Amino acid sequence: MKVDDLVDAFRDRFGAEPDVIARAPGRANLLGAHVDYSEGWVLPAAIDRAVWVVARLARGAETRLAALDLGEEAAFDAVEPAPPIAERGGPSSWVAYPQGLAWALGQRALQVPPIEAVFGGDLPVGAGVSSSAAVEMAFLVAWEHLAGFELDGIERAGIGRQVENEYVGVQSGIMDQFASVHGREGHALLLDCRSLEHEPIPTPEDLVFLVADTGVRRALASGTGFNDRKSECFRAADLLRPHLPGLSTLRDLEPADLDRLRHVLEPPLDRRARHVVTECRRVLDGAEALRQGDLHALGDLMAQSHRSSRDDYDVSIEELDVLQEAAAGAEGCYGARLTGAGFGGCVTAISSEAAADHVRQQTASAFEHRFGRRPEIHACRVGRGAGIVAREPNPRPFQETQS
Ligand code: GLA
Secondary structure (H helix, E strand, O other), X not given: OOHHHHHHXXXXXXXXXXXXXXXXXXXXXXXXXXXXXXXXXXXXXXXXXXXXXXXXXXXXXXXXXXXXXXXXXXXXXXXXXXXXXXXXXXXOOOOHHHHHHHXXXXXXXOOOOOEEEEEEEOOOOOOOOXXXXXXXXXXXXXXXXXXXXXXXXXXXXXXXXXXXXXXXXXXXXXXXXXXHHHXXXXXXXXXXXXXXXEEEEEOOOOEEEEEEEOOOOOOOOXXXXXXXXXXXXXXXXXXXXXXXXXXXXXXXXXXXXXXXXXXXXXXXXXXXHHHHXXXXXXXXXXXXXXXXXXXXXXXXXXXXXXXXXXXXXXXXXXXXXXXXXHHHHOOOEEEEEEOOOOOOOEXXXXXXXXXXXXXXXXXXXXXXHHHOOOOEEEEEOEOOOOEEEEEOOOOOOEEEOOX
């Protein structure tokens, strides 16, 4: 899907030119699985795949949206949005993201005007590369532009997280939205999820992310252990606090304290805590490896992260394990791990440009051999963060700028 197709669809649908085009990327996470909501450290990068929102102020009172990739449309009242799905129940769909934004902005006394928009992109949906955060951030940037106010990146990410936590009902952390708004071309981001301090760390020019998709999808709001994992981490922190009064979340736990106090945590809380403690350490070590340009060391940490996500955090499935093992074992691959929430979705592998085809072939063949179907594998680069897409006259009608 190209942005030009979205503009054409907008013209067909609304019979007019759009006022704004906003773009927000997905992300790949090098290290830092399931530690953001325990206020740990993560190491994501925005990728060069994104969601675009092509929009104008609505002529009527309703917000009317068309999801081009899905062939679906929806209309709602953005001035008085419906209460959170988390409260009223019912299934969640893509509409919850723009609707939840209108609700979250309204809570901040930032009432948004009704808009008309077409959106779509080239991010695999529900695959662990944050398509939902990209939808949120692209709509937010478009809405800000049309309403005439501007939020900073931290506010944007916080609003996206609030939509997930309070409107949709997924107890996610802030990593995805943060990476989507703060991503920088040619850089990964070391993010402290407590202070929100972040350091862009350069990535090699020929770095390729191979995002290998299991094709298995699980909605995070229901039916998976995502919210259970967060509750387990908070319960473990509650049990440890009487012994470690300074501890707020598992991020504050030192490896030596975990060894000493393991008896306080009944299974599986001991393994959950071990994952968080070791993963935080891996992120800081991985950031240092990246600063040094040591991709082999970074890749080893990714493999350890996958094992810990599988054995201690229980968020892997066989399809992910097969992809991870095949990718990590292919010549020229630095490392691979499940990305995003797990329970399905994708494995992210990193390699040089020269090795990417070989790694892709090896990974696809191993998966096909085991499951009898060929997996989709997307080759992505590190991309830039969310912003407005400036429009220019032909022959190059669109040029992206960072906001
Ligand atoms: C999802 C959530 C993130 C993070 C990851 C796991 O992508 O949205 O906040 O918890 O899972 O690392």
